Amino acid sequence: MKKFSEILSAIFSPLLVPTYGMILVAFLTILRLLPVNLLWTAVGITFVITCLVPVSVIIALYRSGSIKDPGLNERTERLVPYAVVILCYAGCSFFFYKANAPFWLPMFFAGAAVATGINTVVNRWWKISAHGAAMGGLVALMFRIVASHYALFNMNVWLSAVIIAAGLVMTTRVYLGRHTLWQVIAGCANGFICVYLLSMIH
Secondary structure: OHHHHHHHHHHOOOOOHHHHHHHHHHHHEHHHHOOHHHHHHHHHHHHHHHHHHHHHHHHHHHHHOOOOOOOOOOHHHOHHHHHHHHHHHHHHHHHHHHOOOOOHHHHHHHHHHHHHHHHHHHOOOOOOOHHHHHHHHHHHHHHHHHHOOOEOOOOHHHHHHHHHHHHHHHHHHHHOOOOOHHHHHHHHHHHHHHHHHHOOOO
């Protein structure tokens, strides 16, 4: 069970979740009408900006001795990596805005940036869950797609799958002792509210 929890926690790292969100957006919504190579390019750009860049910075910090744990499980070591993640999310939002993507798409990444900013502030006193915030944001994205009728397909299965995945990830974080129940719930609520509200802006 512990190994399964660690694998699931890694698969749904907060640095990978935005890419999963972009994949869902690209192939389930009205964006699916665009050329496939363009959609995969958008997914690749999202992966580079929101995953590869932050991971590179975290590895550099780890090798320089600035942080002791590349998994950022120590609350006191999260400030600089979180600041980098915020900038990357904001950068991704700006990229899609300049690319004339539907406004709700850059606002998804803007919501993720705001949620990470709130996590950063709260983290000074309390270890709020980044995994919870990421999964909450992903669930909010799916609800936004359904509520605004952006989907080309029936979303019941996809929405259910994302909600179940969020529950599993939050459960694994508690099981592994990384967070308390309230910390993952607070993180999830933060991510959901930020993404859902910002994606309402037109």
